Amino acid sequence: MKSVPDTNAALLQMRGVSKSYGGRKILDRIDLDVAAREKVAIIGPSGSGKTTILRVAIGLVRPDEGTIRIDGAYLWHAETQAGLKPAGERHARKVRRAVGIVFQQFNLFPHMTAIENVREPLVHALGLARGESDARAADLLTQVGLTDHLAKYPAQLSGGQQQRVAIARSLALRPKIMLFDEVTSALDPELVGEVLRVVRELAHASDMSMLIVTHEMAFAADIADRVLMFDQGQIVEEGAPAQVLKAPQNPRTQKFLRALLER
């Protein structure tokens, strides 16, 4: 099993992270590191905590226990001379700047065009001037192959195109780590390819770390340095894609992959 990367290099570091909803443990004392530039894929059955771990990583969900560090900074704690003290939303806002997320349901702003969607964080989070943010937003949309659709509203775009706008938008803040939450699950099958292609190019070309929840095993095998198998809120197996996906050791991983093949 590939060892957890050196702590100092970890861009995302979780220690003992637990989260329960209504008495049900969704995350059970998770330890997780994602190194700089590392691409980590998360697989597992639905309800295993895959989506929750992403929501915890970007601070949409506050864990009941444990610590999360992003590029060295604690997400929900302030470092004082007396040690760690719980901190609130205001503190988390600053720290989560380094994290981007692409949602399963895109979550584009429907009343804004593609370029306005991408411009939104540039103008209002980074405070860039209109001209510069326009140029950068157009660049980002070109990068995801949407040069011809800048002025279209989400409703005028296909699901695949909408998801690519969402990817461009989350790249706008130049996050150090990007989270992908089953970004092709809401798409018609014929639109999955164009989105995976964009993510794949991004994975190969950029220095960003990535944490990718996916059901596309070939895709995971292609881009991931490491695969984590989630089940019942725990990481039950992890390792290189060739190992976890081709020769899983844990019976639960074996069962999960077999079920996927028989689908």
Add this chain to the structure above:
Amino acid sequence: MSGFHWDWAFAWSIVPALAQGVVVTVIATAGGSALAFVLGLIWTFVRVAQIRIVTPAVWFFVQFIRGTPLLIQLYFLFYVLPTWGLSVSAFATGVIGLGLFFSAYTAEIYRAGIEDLPPGQWEAALTLGLPVRRAWTGIILPQAIHAVLPMLGNIVVSMFKQTALLSTITVLELLASGMAIGQMTYRFVEPLTLVGAFYFVVSYLSARALRSLETRDEVRA
């Protein structure tokens, strides 16, 4: 029985006088609507912000307005406030009364519009680092208000009809104009018919316009 006789010449002759009442009615509706839209938004924000004492107080006030007849509120504003040293014109009193009364309903409409937005909109705004203020003004409110525009339109139509109540506090709006003509000429059929017809035509056309607005929206979405 002369009461059932319809005199076209008389009917035409009173149109200019009634038109002045129309102007008052329309301005009262416009002013009352503007007030109701702004106040309702304020009530909604106070509710969302969860400020101690203020939020429950405002919410009780809103429930109180919803739970009492508009006519009593108008009488209260007109007869009681001046005894407290607050005196404004009858027309202004009417506009304030309409605005306050309907703000209780617009507040509920805004709230529904905000709550019906998918949570993903908030999550996107939050994870893109938008300041809370911008999330409200740029993401949440434009969508919420757009979604409830037809309902806000219905409020305007309701208010338009309720302006007739302002006649009870001496505002010379459309109904009061018609009644004044009746009392001067002892002919009520023509003025009251014209007044009623005007309310009906405007309400009906507005309702139709709102419906087409709604269907056009559905096509776009």
